[in-house]
Amino acid sequence: MFRRGSYAQVASGSTGTTQPNSIPSQSGQFVRLSNSGSIMLGTGILGQSHHARSIDADGYHASMSNSLGRSGPAPSYTSQMSHMGGYGALQDGGAPTFFVPSYLQGSRYAEKLEEEHKARIAAYREQRSSNSSNAASLSTSSSSVNLHKPGHSYRGLAHEIIERAPSFVDEPIVSWPTRWDERDKYPQMEVEEDGRLAKFAGAGKSAHDEAAAIRADHPMPRQCGIYYYEVTVVSKGRDGIIGVGFSGSKVPLNRIPGWEPDSFAYHGDDGLCFTSTTSGKPYGEKFGTLDVIGCGINFHTNTAFFTKNGRYLGTAFKDLKPNMQYYPSIGMKKNNEALRANFGQEPFAFDIDTMIQHEKAKIQQEIVTLRAQSKEHGSTDETQFIQGLIGQYLAHDGYVETARKFAQEVRQEAKALSPDGSADVSHLQTEEDIDAVNRQRIRAAILDGDIDKALKHTNAYYPSVLRDNENIYFKLRCRKFIEMIRSCAELNAQLQPTIPTPSSKRSTASTLNKRNSTATDEYDFEMELDEQLGVHNGAPWENEDDEDDDLEAKQKKLGDLTQAMIEYGMELKQEFANDPRREVKRALEDTFALIAYENVRESSLAPLLETKGRVPVAEELNSAILVSLGKSSSAALERLVQQTEALVSELADDGGPGAFINVRKDFLQ
Amino acid sequence: MSSSTVSVSAPTPTQHHPFQRKVDEVKPSKPDIDFLVMDYLISHGYPDTAMEFTKEAGLALVEDESIEARVEIRHAIHKGDIDTAINKINDLDPQILDKDPALHFALLRLQLIELIRSCTSAPGLDITPAINFASSQLAPRAATNEVFLKDLELTMTLLIFLPSTDLQPQLAELLKPQLRQEVAAKVNEAILISLGARGEARICALYRARLWSEKQAREAGKDIPAVMPLGLEPSPVQSNGNGEAADVMVQ
Structure with a gap:
């Protein structure tokens, strides 16, 4: 599958021995680096301790070396980051270019790949903002990143990625071809235009049947059902000795595809199609400058076809090997021959x-x-x-x-x-079914945000469930805390427009916000709690001349709610602070980060507050009750x-x- | 919140098959399932259930103006009151039957069957209404269509054999309630399509996709369990003692 040494494996499951909840499937994710020649060694291979050092050939992949700094979730995050290099994103600082070929739009495969890509972008953005606030951009030397204290600035990044794209927990999804592979070409081939343009740049007077071929960066994925790409002949040179097709990963690159076993191509100079031999069979017309040649494999029937200028030319090859990975491949022989590929970045001619x-x-x-x-x-x-x-x-x-x-x-x-x-x-x-009634009551309570009621009913009817499913109990507790924050935020929002907040107060609040958003460090937590308290409690007295009784009552209520919320938070923290489980720690950190914001609804953590967050908790509890009753959970x-x-x-x-x-x-x- | 979920699954006979793990890994979203249910309730015409479901599941109400009429039409066909059904369909949209001669013929034939049934229910009753109806309503349509003609001829033979408790299977089929149910379902589909909706509920397509994919997977020699029960609790009739094979989907 992965055939070349230029793939670096970053086994990112962290130290599996000490972290029972590490993500084993992350290991074995291959990471492709953009700069040729830079090879990473595995860092912290699953189940081993962190003894491996990463060798950073050009000092560019700062994020990689950072993974050595800590054993938490960071490695999986870094592996995503370095993968991005494969899209050429880190060099220009922009988002990696991602495209879905038109014919794959709406397919399950494209959806999966897109989810993965979005998660990667999100991680990239967060990483950037996180980095810049810590004065350690990607371009600085790796050592400065290494100097960060473990657990400081990368809090929660990796699990964010995983939460947004559950598919990461599955096997990594291999992309479709996106460009010609600069490390998988014959030296006389040159690649330009982000890997789209390939041209022959040799002396042209080499050995008789010496030619130059190149393969794309990924194999043609079988899960497409049909995979298809096109090339435009930018220039056919003098003789137009050009082959367009596909080949296995081990096919020599000094020959035009089609002449070697496991390679298949349609040639421009004679219009024949070739496989495994230098004698072709009649197929289509010759092709030359400005012709658009398409090449597709139907993996269902294991056949291949070509198109010319949008015209279907019929089946060219049958009985392709069902277990072989085929890469888009082209070959040329003479100077001034150049082809531009369209792997789906643009509309196809066919x-x-x-x-x-x-x-x-x-x-x-x-x-x-x-x-x-x-x-x-x-x-x-x-x-x-x-x-x-x-x-x-x-x-x-x-x-x-x-x-x-x-x-x-x-x-x-x-x-x-x-x-x-x-x-x-x-x-x-x-x-x-009396249990159905009870379960519905419990679910309805959670969906209403009344966690106390749900806890009460669950304990009354199914006392063993919360005992046996401590994680659900924990989630319910966290959800209750979130609901309390929600009510505070709601009440606060009701009050907000009517209270003329003194400008000084506002500016303090905003600086506070700014600081919090960049350094939501749990060590600052208690201090922020106090500040937060001050903001909320201070407001009513500053607006004493406010004539509205109702408003005052609301203010009072907000104060009480806030007080209760904070007390509950402390209780929650006390109960679970020493819990060694990573997901518990994460959830606690996330939940507590919420109170760091004065206006939570506008913060990046706002999604945590949404009522739809109640649904998974309700469903999980429902499933657990069903299991406790000996019924199927789904x-x-x-x-x-x-x-x-x-x-x-x-x-x-x-x-x-x-x-x-x-x-x-x-x-x- | 953390998305880590604890997998809680009741023991099933196929648990240890590697494929079962893949099945368990699929996490259907609750809204998707609710959609399937709601879509079914609306398109198959269970308005009271749909209303209750929006309340209990906290869903948005799906407006469907045709649902009452569709329920009435279905009810009329199920009862054998085809005249009422046809009138109601034409009230909705006369084009529905105009554009679908086969459906129209199926309805008229049901009506003929009911006429025959009533005029043969006791000895000595007049059978001319049935004959008149057949020659005026069905015969002109059957004249140009082989299939219709066969159906009409078969139906008319009922006149000879009824009343009887021992009909040959082909004729017995005509008197079974399933025939009405089938026609009613077709009418429902036609109405939905005429309104620009999908003809059948998504769950029906899903059900068949499940059958199809299992068949394909077995033909392709994929490594899947011999039986894949859904966990539908066996009803008293189906119960076979071990309670597991009762709901296996059979083709």
Whole structure:
């Protein structure tokens, strides 16, 4: 898969021996560095102690060496960062260029890659802002970054990344080709324009069949189903000895693709297509300057095709090896030959989108045909099965009233249908489930933000659940704290427009904010608490002339709320401060960072306050209660989605029909 | 908040299969599942349930003006009151039946079956209404369509054999409530499509995608468990003692 030494592996799982919650899947993520020749050694390989030093060949990858500074979550973050170098982002300081080829838009594969990319950008931005505030930009020498005290400025960065893109926990997703690979070319090939333009720059008078080839940076991904790229012949030189196609990673680069085993190409000088031999077979026309040649592989059928100026030329190769990784590859032989690649950065000349649509439609048709077949057995099976799914989901998730109404309506339907007016609804669970009622009550309480009520009910009905699921208990406690901060912020916002805040106060507050946002260090926590207290409590007395009683009452309430919130916070901190688990520490840090802001709603932490944050806690508790009752934690309907998604992804990985299905887009929206 | 979740899964027979881990790793989002349910309730016409669901799950109310009419139409077809159903469909949009001759024919045939059923329910009743209806309403449509003609001929043979408790299967099919259910579902779909909505609920497509993908995966020799139960609690009728294979999706 990864074939060259220029890939540096950064095993970033941190010290697995001391951190039970490290992210093992992060290890084995290969990191591609932008500057050729700089090779990193693995730093802190999973399960080993931190003894390896990273060798920083050019002193550029400051972030890399930083990973040595601490053992926390930082390594996974740095690995993302250095990966970005592969996009050429660190040099120009801008965001890495990311593109989705038009025909892959909306595909599950593109979605996954995009999620990963967004997380990387977010990490990059945070890293930059964090760095600049600490006067250690990327361009400074690595040593200055190394000097940072462990645990100081990179608080929580890595887990932020993971939270935003859960897909990181999975195997890293390999990108589609994005450019010609400067480290995977014959020396006489030159690469320009961000890796898009490749041209022959040799003497031109070398050995007889000496040529120069180059491969792209990533293999053509099977999970595309069909992969396609194009090249424009910028200049064909004198003879136009140009080959466009693909080859395996070990194919020698001193020959035009097509002449060697495992390489396949369509040649411009004779219009023939070649594989494994120097004698081609008739295929298309010759091509030359300004012609656009497209090359695609259908991984479902293991065939390859070419296009010329937007015209499909038919199948060129059959029986491609299903287990081989093929890289886009081109070869040239003479001076003044130059090709520009389009890996999807621009619209294609050939209407590949329609070809993909056609494949998708074919598969949807297959699925519909299945419907026709199942109809022959009678649609009642399907109808009843689906009614069963719906009914069980409603009961399972504690939608008691809804479940009751559903059973009622289904019964009415069955009655109308049956000749003797009897209703068979045996496929629905109709018996009252006292646990469902309780669970619904608990869920509703959490969704309302009334955590105390949820805790009370849970302890009353399912005392073992919180005991056995300490992490859920902890999350509920944190959520309660967040709810308290929420109410404070809400009340504060109500008061805000009516209180003429003295300008001096405002400026203190804003400087306070500024400082807090850059150095949300938990060591400052208590001090900030006091300041925060001062701000809120001080306000009413400064506005004594305010005539509104209601306002005063509100002020009083805000003071009380704030007081209660802080007391609760201290309690929470005391209870969990010594908890060794990393996720507990993180959650505590995050939650407490919230009080550092005067106006939390405008801070970067605002998402933590959103009410939708209640949903996962509610669901987790619901699942735990179900498990404690010996029931499955997920409803059959969820299983149906899970199984479908897993099966489809199984059918997509090797380029099978699953590549053309996006379960969420196609069936859940 | 931390996203780390503790995986809590009840023991299932397939737990140890590596594929099961992949299944467990998929985390369907609650809003997606709620959407599936809501979409089903609306498109298959369960307005009271849908209303209750918006309340209990805290969802936004989905407006669907046709739902009441669709429920009434379905009810009418299920009861065998096809005349009412056709009138109501035409009230909604006369184009629906005009554009779909097969659907119109299916409805008229249901009506014919009901006429035959009633005029053969006792010996000595007049069968001319059925014959008149067949020749005026169905025969002109069947004249130009092979399939319609066959269907009509088959239906007319009911006149000969009814009343009887021992019909050949092909004829017995015509009297089963499933036929009404099927036609009602088709009508519902047609109405939805005429309103620019998706014809069938997403959950139906998902269900078949699940069947399809398992079939494909088995054909491709993928390493997946022999059975993949969904965990639907077996209903009393289906219960087979061990309570696990009852809900295996069979094709």
